[in-house]
Amino acid sequence: MNIEILLKLIVILAPLSLAALGGATSIYAPLQHQSVDVEHWVSVREFLDLFAIARVTPGPGSMLGTLIGWKVAGLAGALTASLALYLPSSALVFAVGHVWHRHRGKKWHTALETGLAPIGSGLLFAGVVTLARVAAEGILPICIIAGVAALMMWRPRLHPFVFLLGGGCLCYGLYLSGL
Amino acid sequence: MTGDLSRWIIGHKIKAQHWRRRGKKPEGDRVEQGEKVPLGAIYRVFFEIGLFSFGGGLVAWIHREAVDIRKWMTNEEFLSGVALTQIMPGVNSTNTAIYVGQRLRGLPGAATALGAMLTGPFCAVLLAAVFYQYLLGLPGFQEAMVGVAAAAIGMLLRTGIASAKMTTKGLVPALMMVLTFIAVGILRYPLIPVVCVMGPISVALAFWRTPSVPEERA
Numbered sequence: 001m002n003i004e005i006l007l008k009l010i011v012i013l014a015p016l017s018l019a020a021l022g023g024a025t026s027i028y029a030p031l032q033h034q035s036v037d038v039e040h041w042v043s044v045r046e047f048l049d050l051f052a053i054a055r056v057t058p059g060p061g062s063m064l065g066t067l068i069g070w071k072v073a074g075l076a077g078a079l080t081a082s083l084a085l086y087l088p089s090s091a092l093v094f095a096v097g098h099v100w101h102r103h104r105g106k107k108w109h110t111a112l113e114t115g116l117a118p119i120g121s122g123l124l125f126a127g128v129v130t131l132a133r134v135a136a137e138g139i140l141p142i143c144i145i146a147g148v149a150a151l152m153m154w155r156p157r158l159h160p161f162v163f164l165l166g167g168g169c170l171c172y173g174l175y176l177s178g179l
Numbered sequence: 180m181t182g183d184l185s186r187w188i189i190g191h192k193i194k195a196q197h198w199r200r201r202g203k204k205p206e207g208d209r210v211e212q213g214e215k216v217p218l219g220a221i222y223r224v225f226f227e228i229g230l231f232s233f234g235g236g237l238v239a240w241i242h243r244e245a246v247d248i249r250k251w252m253t254n255e256e257f258l259s260g261v262a263l264t265q266i267m268p269g270v271n272s273t274n275t276a277i278y279v280g281q282r283l284r285g286l287p288g289a290a291t292a293l294g295a296m297l298t299g300p301f302c303a304v305l306l307a308a309v310f311y312q313y314l315l316g317l318p319g320f321q322e323a324m325v326g327v328a329a330a331a332i333g334m335l336l337r338t339g340i341a342s343a344k345m346t347t348k349g350l351v352p353a354l355m356m357v358l359t360f361i362a363v364g365i366l367r368y369p370l371i372p373v374v375c376v377m378g379p380i381s382v383a384l385a386f387w388r389t390p391s392v393p394e395e396r397a
Contacts, residue, residue, distance in 0.1 A: 059300020122359025148333025
């Protein structure tokens with residue numbers, strides 16, 4: 001019975017792992033469909049709660065799958081769901097990386113590296129804008145973003161946790177003071 | 180005249196280095212200094228990053244640890260890895276961790292980095308699931324999380340600026356970077372097609388500009 005559920009988790013989540021192009025956001029919809037409508041593992045309300053938990057805890061948003069595994073089959077379900085979600089895509093990255101690292105030093109590899117690096121930079125900036133659109137409404141988060149970036153340039157060795165804590169405390173303080 | 184002479188000498192130096200490098204086969208799982216990074220160190224770094232990963236500024240943090248502080252790899256190596264792993268399925272941050280771990284120690288390194296990235300969040304998410312009604316009910320909790328996420332985005336912005344300074348030595352790479360940013364960040368074109376178009380163009384231009392002997396890397 002339990003094994004059956006675990007197998008079902010693998011069958012549903014492993015393909016989603018390979019379909020998760022561009023991160024966790026692309027698997028929310030199919031995950032919801034499968035776990036709520038098809039398998040009736042969780043109710044819509046529960047799904048939304050789990051989604052909120054995955055957002056406020058550290059780690060990727062696809063930890064939502066881990067939570068659903070935990071909901072249906074306890075710790076074994078959580079572990080199974082995590083492995084099913086991360087192993088397939090990770091194996092693919094590893095395989096491509098293997099080929100990539102093996103040809104280090106060749107001319108085409110150097111060209112690929114110097115050619116792809118600015119694309120990577122551009123994607124970092126795009127990530128800033130995309131995330132800010134979702135997570136930062138209003139003037140305060142924008143100020144924090146700019147402030148942290150400036151502070152990090154000034155003091156690059158300061159521990160990132162300091163910035164995260166500072167940002168959290170600032171918003172919490174403003175909340176307490178009623179702004 | 181003297182300029183020509185020095186260029187000729189430097190050219191020969193680079194060629195000599197090139198041949199020396201070709202003599203010994205480059206191995207994928209070793210850092211160039213020949214020193215192996217301990218798996219424990221990989222685990223520590225990525226465990227910490229995973230545990231404090233709020234809001235998605237993670238690639239910035241990995242860049243800070245692997246490139247800025249520990250000098251595990253060059254900026255170009257890291258960024259090309261970012262471009263490479265972003266077009267593959269899965270979470271960007273864990274993909275980047277696998278890329279770095281693999282570069283340092285092959286399969287054990289990649290497995291260590293992935294495991295370390297996920298241990299903290301795995302435990303945190305289960306703990307939170309147990310206590311979540313209480314957490315969400317805490318006054319100010321969600322407001323504080325907005326601040327944490329904004330700080331993480333700020334870190335990402337700083338990494339973008341720092342990496343842009345290092346990679347875009349010249350008009351062409353700068354143009355490639357700006358076009359990619361506009362397409363994905365402003366116009367919100369889907370990432371995969373953009374990289375599939377911009378990537379080959381940028382690489383072709385880089386190939387054309389790469390001298391037939393590889394430039395010495397810092």
